[in-house]
Amino acid sequence: GQQVMQIPQYQHVQEGEDFTTYCNSSTTLSNIQWYKQRPGGHPVFLIQLVKSGEVKKQKRLTFQFGEAKKNSSLHITATQTTDVGTYFCAGPIRAAGNKLTFGGGTRVLVKP
């Protein structure tokens, strides 16, 4: 089964509102990465978190790595139409030979 879970699968957001998407792993991760895929495009790296409790910001995006290093979140403030796309988290899962394992993604749709 999927070892990296993301919720929600879909997120409809009114332009200007905030939202959060969550990533949960069944095992402790040494690090976690986030990617964004625009419709029809390919995944593009956003950020990597390594330390327990780490928080990083990129403009309106805030990424957090949980204290137990088993979960992560992405919070977007004042959503814009440019935020449309699917956001993936990914981490090295020991059961998968420490290869990068992706979550199912959160597809974000923005209502103008």
Add this chain to the structure above:
Amino acid sequence: NAGVTQTPKFQVLKTGQSMTLQCAQDMNHEYMSWYRQDPGMGLRLIHYSVGAGITDQGEVPNGYNVSRSTTEDFPLRLLSAAPSQTSVYFCASSYSGHQLNTEAFFGQGTRLTVV
């Protein structure tokens, strides 16, 4: 700097046909991988390579073969296409695929339909 280049962008195959999806990177990355993307399933690892001459299976390897004769190239072969292999295929490369993963660079993808 081209990054990761995949060809073709689109392909339609008949059931039972074989083909090779090409992937090349010019960043001298050790680690290369192939993923397939299906709706609601995220990206699933098919095969990966940690360097020239070394390949290994990922999560969903059945029906696919790979080889890594050079650092730059990592082709994916479909041996006998089946409708279940209809998907979008992404090739990715990174500096190292080991415990501390570095940023993965993805190609533009190949949209494959098997009829």
